[in-house]
Structures are given as C-alpha cells and as structure tokens.
Amino acid sequence: MPQSRIVIAGGGFAGLYTALELEKLFKRDDRVSITLLNHENFFLFTPMLPETGAGSIGTRHIVSPLRKLLRRTRFAEVEIERIDLNSRVVFARHSLTASAREFPYDHLVLTLGGVTNYFGIEGAAEHSLPFKTLGDAIFVRNHTIDKLEEAAVEPERASELLTFAIVGGGLTGVEISGALNDFVREAARFYPEIKRDQIRLMLVEAGPRLMPEMKEELAAFAERVLIARGVDVRTNTAVTKVEATAFELSTGERISTGTLIWAAGVAPNPLIASLEVPKERGRIRVNEFLEAEGAPGVWAAGDSAFILDAETGKPYPPTAQHAIREGKRLARNIAAGFGAGARRPFTYRAIGQMAIVGERTGVADVMGFQFSGFVAWFLWRTYYLMRVPLLEKRLRVMMDWTLDLFFKRDIVQLAVSRERRLVSGSRRST
Numbered sequence: 006m007p008q009s010r011i012v013i014a015g016g017g018f019a020g021l022y023t024a025l026e027l028e029k030l031f032k033r034d035d036r037v038s039i040t041l042l043n044h045e046n047f048f049l050f051t052p053m054l055p056e057t058g059a060g061s062i063g064t065r066h067i068v069s070p071l072r073k074l075l076r077r078t079r080f081a082e083v084e085i086e087r088i089d090l091n092s093r094v095v096f097a098r099h100s101l102t103a104s105a106r107e108f109p110y111d112h113l114v115l116t117l118g119g120v121t122n123y124f125g126i127e128g129a130a131e132h133s134l135p136f137k138t139l140g141d142a143i144f145v146r147n148h149t150i151d152k153l154e155e156a157a158v159e160p161e162r163a164s165e166l167l168t169f170a171i172v173g174g175g176l177t178g179v180e181i182s183g184a185l186n187d188f189v190r191e192a193a194r195f196y197p198e199i200k201r202d203q204i205r206l207m208l209v210e211a212g213p214r215l216m217p218e219m220k221e222e223l224a225a226f227a228e229r230v231l232i233a234r235g236v237d238v239r240t241n242t243a244v245t246k247v248e249a250t251a252f253e254l255s256t257g258e259r260i261s262t263g264t265l266i267w268a269a270g271v272a273p274n275p276l277i278a279s280l281e282v283p284k285e286r287g288r289i290r291v292n293e294f295l296e297a298e299g300a301p302g303v304w305a306a307g308d309s310a311f312i313l314d315a316e317t318g319k320p321y322p323p324t325a326q327h328a329i330r331e332g333k334r335l336a337r338n339i340a341a342g343f344g345a346g347a348r349r350p351f352t353y354r355a356i357g358q359m360a361i362v363g364e365r366t367g368v369a370d371v372m373g374f375q376f377s378g379f380v381a382w383f384l385w386r387t388y389y390l391m392r393v394p395l396l397e398k399r400l401r402v403m404m405d406w407t408l409d410l411f412f413k414r415d416i417v418q419l420a421v422s423r424e425r426r427l428v429s430g431s432r433r434s435t
C-alpha cells in the first residue's frame with residue numbers, strides 16, 4: 006500500500022507539536038510519511054524573545070534545531086511560495102537562487118503562524134522595527150546599543166537617539182517595554198556622556214488599558230510598575246504616522262525617535278490569503294476537529310487558524326499555549342483516520358495568563374489565583390523554562406539567568422552585515 010503523505014507547512018509551536026505527536030502515534034507504523042517545511046532550521050521559543058532582545062538570554066539559547074527535535078519526520082528548510090489545493094502540492098524553494106521543489110501531500114497541515122500587523126498606518130511597515138523573529142530580536146538589541154553609542158558622540162541629537170518607543174500594550178508590548186527599559190537604563194551606566202534623564206522609553210496603546218488579555222487589576226499593576234521604572238505609558242493614544250526619525254500620535258504630538266518597535270498585533274500569513282478555503286478575519290476557518298471547512302485533508306492550527314470555542318462562542322486566542330494543544334489534537338485526529346483512536350473536537354481551557362514586567366516583577370492569573378510582583382515573575386520563569394523543548398537549551402537559559410544575577414549586561418554590538426568599512430564614505434549596518 007502506498008504511504009500516505011502528511012506535509013506540515015510551518016515549524017512553529019503548532020507545526021512542531023503536530024509533528025511530534027504524529028511521530029508518537031505512528032512510531033512503528035510506516036503507512037504515513039511526515040514532512041515538515043519551515044523557513045528556518047530551528048524552532049523559536051517566542052515567550053523568551055523579549056529577554057533575548059534585551060540581552061539577558063543568549064541568542065542561540067531560545068532556539069532548538071528542528072532536526073534534533075524530530076526523529077522520523079523529514080525536514081526541509083524552505084520558503085513556501087505557493088500551495089495548490091487542487092493538485093495537492095506545496096511549492097517551495099530553499100533560497101531565491103535555488104530551484105522550486107514540489108511537496109505532494111495527502112494531508113496538509115497549515116501552521117504558518119502570522120505576520121506583524123501594521124493596520125495600514127502610514128510609514129509603519131517601512132520605518133518601525135518588528136519583533137517576531139529571532140532576527141528581529143538580534144536586530145533590536147544591536148540597534149539599541151548603536152543608538153547609545155551614537156548618542157555618546159552626537160549629544161545634540163540625544164533626544165531623538167535616546168527615545169525608544171514601543172507600539173502595542175498587549176502582553177508582548179508590555180514584556181518588550183519592561184525588558185528594554187531595564188536594558189537601556191542598565192547599559193547607559195557605561196556611557197558617561199549620557200545623562201539618565203535624557204533616556205525616554207514610551208509605550209503607546211490605542212485601547213483604554215494595557216494587556217486586555219489580563220484581569221484589570223493585574224494590568225493596572227503592570228502599568229504602575231512600568232511608570233515607576235521610568236516608562237512613559239500612553240493609553241487611549243494611537244500612532245497615526247511613522248517616519249524614519251519621528252512618529253505622530255492621535256493627540257497631535259510628534260515624537261522624535263530612531264527606535265519604534267511595532268508590537269501592535271498579528272495579521273494572518275499572506276500565503277493563507279491565496280488559498281481558496283473559507284476564512285474568518287483572514288484566518289482559516291476549521292471545524293471542531295481542526296479540518297478546514299469544505300477541504301478534506303487540509304488541516305490548520307495556531308495563529309493561522311480560526312477555531313471557534315463552542316463554550317464561549319469566541320475564537321481561541323493566538324497564543325503558544327493554544328497552538329501546542331491544537332497541534333497535538335490535530336495530529337490525533339489525522340491518526341484517527343488511520344484507525345488509531347477516535348476523532349475528537351478540540352477543547353481547551355487555558356490555565357491562565359502570565360507576563361513579565363521587567364526585572365524580577367511580573368503578573369500572573371493562574372487557575373483563578375492572581376499573583377503580582379516577584380512571585381508572578383518566579384512562576385513565569387519556572388513555567389516557561391520547563392517548556393523550552395531541549396534539556397540542553399533549558400540548562401543554557403538557566404545559566405544565562407543565573408549569570409545575569411551577578412554581572413552587568415553585555416553591551417557588545419554584533420555586526421551581522423558583510424558590508425565593509427571604507428576609509429571614507431563608510432556605511433554601517435547592523
């Protein structure tokens with residue numbers, strides 16, 4: 006009997022956990038082949054990305070090689086360019102200069118995640134810094150150090166260079182603000198040319214309060230902590246225009262800055278838009294078994310899927326917690342088609358929400374109990390540390406956290422460009 010081909014498009018939380026669960030379910034069963042396609046050859050543990058951007062966790066410690074995590078899944082590092090649902094083929098290539106490859110499938114799992122949502126705001130996509138990938142975090146760290154160095158030699162531009170703004174006051178924006186604020190203020194100690202009161206961190210949120218995902222008291226606590234640590238928090242304020250060295254607010258204010266980090270939301274992956282399957286808010290609408298409506302053999306989970314929670318009538322939120330469970334359920338439902346177990350609807354009640362609000366402070370709402378301050382921070386660290394996939398990486402993160410208690414942050418700026426400095430007319434890029 007020919008093997009049934011399962012192709013997973015996207016190796017983030019949903020894709021990886023689908024593959025791992027399929028490996029368990031089809032351990033000694035060669036009726037299926039499993040192929041995972043992803044941009045990068047690693048799995049990125051996004052909850053620790055803000056700490057990596059702020060330099061308290063090593064760059065390589067929050068990523069795990071997919072080839073090390075997977076046993077019987079075939080992995081290909083490719084960019085998926087097109088999916089033909091009629092002929093059941095995924096078209097992808099390793100790089101722009103490489104030839105296009107075809108990955109035919111019997112079951113297609115769409116776990117492509119999302120992309121940064123700029124809400125069509127003028128200049129936002131061109132001039133702000135996204136914060137979604139490992140590359141983004143490396144760039145933000147280097148860029149931040151570069152602004153400190155630049156301010157040290159160009160004091161007349163200090164107000165622009167030392168203003169760091171974050172757009173979006175959801176969980177991610179709050180975590181980035183807390184981490185970056187700590188980093189910039191700590192790093193500034195090594196710059197005698199910079200006065201403390203010249204540093205400005207701003208968090209801009211269009212809604213009435215921070216972290217709408219969290220209980221109001223916890224969000225208010227986080228806001229108080231950020232303000233006490235020097236962050237200028239603006240709620241009920243929208244960014245209306247972004248330029249290379251400034252942005253405008255709905256209040257009419259114009260803020261000069263060379264650093265605007267965009268953490269305002271997630272839009273569906275553009276590849277999804279090209280697929281002729283029912284969608285809701287740009288995400289693939291799946292039934293309770295996570296199969297795309299009207300497209301048997303096409304499955305979706307994670308940030309690119311629209312999954313209705315039958316109990317609340319609302320879609321499940323786009324979080325890693327959900328993506329992991331969705332991936333596992335999806336795998337079991339595929340296996341059910343091969344006689345292994347029964348198809349079951351996806352249901353999940355999140356155990357809670359947690360966020361770090363900077364050094365040794367956090368907020369947590371776990372199983373109805375609310376925590377804030379050090380306890381919440383400690384809970385966050387313990388919970389997420391245990392979820393880093395490889396023991397080796399877990400130990401490295403632990404070591405980073407331990408060393409961080411004793412030493413000041415590293416301010417080495419790592420150039421990641423091959424551009425060479427010329428004696429005259431040199432250009433720098435980070």
Ligand SMILES: Cc1cc2nc3c(=O)[nH]c(=O)nc-3n(C[C@H](O)[C@H](O)[C@H](O)COP(=O)(O)OP(=O)(O)OC[C@H]3O[C@@H](n4cnc5c(N)ncnc54)[C@H](O)[C@@H]3O)c2cc1C
Binds near residue numbers: 014051
């Ligand atoms: C900074 C940050 C912090 C976060 N913190 C938390 C947190 O603390 N807790 C929490 O629960 N959630 C958190 N999230 C949200 C969480 O990361 C997402 O909900 C989760 O990653 C969604 O999983 P996914 O598998 O759908 O997508 P992803 O994890 O984004 O995976 C999608 C994968 O598809 C790949 N891909 C996309 N397009 C292509 C293509 N054309 N070709 C090949 N590969 C492609 C991508 O490279 C990626 O590997 C955070 C997100 C960010 C950005």
